[in-house]
Amino acid sequence: MEFERIVKERYAAKSFDKRKIPKELVDRLIEIIRMTPSSYNVQPWKIKIIEDDETKKKLMSASYNQPQVETCSHLFVLCADIDVEKNVDKIAELMIKEGVEKDKANAYSKMVKSFLKSLSKEEIIVWAQNQVYIALSNALNGAKALGFDACPMEGFDPKEYSKILKLPKNLIPTVLCPIGYANDKPRKKIRLTKDDIIF
Numbered sequence: 001m002e003f004e005r006i007v008k009e010r011y012a013a014k015s016f017d018k019r020k021i022p023k024e025l026v027d028r029l030i031e032i033i034r035m036t037p038s039s040y041n042v043q044p045w046k047i048k049i050i051e052d053d054e055t056k057k058k059l060m061s062a063s064y065n066q067p068q069v070e071t072c073s074h075l076f077v078l079c080a081d082i083d084v085e086k087n088v089d090k091i092a093e094l095m096i097k098e099g100v101e102k103d104k105a106n107a108y109s110k111m112v113k114s115f116l117k118s119l120s121k122e123e124i125i126v127w128a129q130n131q132v133y134i135a136l137s138n139a140l141n142g143a144k145a146l147g148f149d150a151c152p153m154e155g156f157d158p159k160e161y162s163k164i165l166k167l168p169k170n171l172i173p174t175v176l177c178p179i180g181y182a183n184d185k186p187r188k189k190i191r192l193t194k195d196d197i198i199f
């Protein structure tokens with residue numbers, strides 16, 4: 001589907017019909033998410049994918065009982081990964097594997113680590129979560145491009161999610177992206193005008 005059409009036709013689905021999205025399409029969506037750009041290319045995200053009904057049920061009250069969580073095919077829990085230094089090391093290694101000179105990869109690693117050291121833990125969380133939202137955007141439009149629907153969701157309790165999903169401390173549940181086949185109809189797009197947003 002052409003990108004402008006995807007952006008216009010995508011909408012926040014409020015419930016899904018419980019049909020399963022084929023694994024091949026889910027894998028293609030993961031690949032779209034994996035291509036997301038990020039600051040210094042650090043990719044500070046990890047995504048927990050929930051497919052089973054039992055876990056979805058457990059998450060319902062921590063999601064303000066929003067039906068998307070229980071009716072979706074797959075629930076993507078997009079987490080910010082604040083253990084970013086390990087990613088920097090991995091990226092530097094991958095750069096070398098891809099033919100980047102060792103000195104350049106080491107300089108990259110040094111620069112990014114010194115940037116990270118200049119931030120407080122709270123600032124790293126905000127910075128990492130900002131990157132997660134870019135991945136969310138790819139996930140939402142990617143879902144539409146692949147022929148199914150999604151909903152961006154901040155309406156959940158991250159602490160409860162961490163407990164229920166037994167997430168390690170370095171992962172901060174940031175935003176949800178349930179995907180599936182929508183069981184509702186798109187609403188009229190309500191958007192500010194060009195003059196409202198461009199100055």
Ligand SMILES: Cc1cc2nc3c(=O)[nH]c(=O)nc-3n(C[C@H](O)[C@H](O)[C@H](O)COP(=O)(O)O)c2cc1C
Pocket residue numbers: 010011012013014066151152153154155156175187189
């Ligand atoms: C970061 C973010 C969080 C959102 N959280 C929720 C949510 O918890 N539940 C929900 O039903 N919709 C949620 N929405 C959907 C918005 O209400 C919706 O995107 C907006 O009204 C525009 O409608 P559209 O996406 O259908 O064009 C969220 C959207 C974004 C971008």
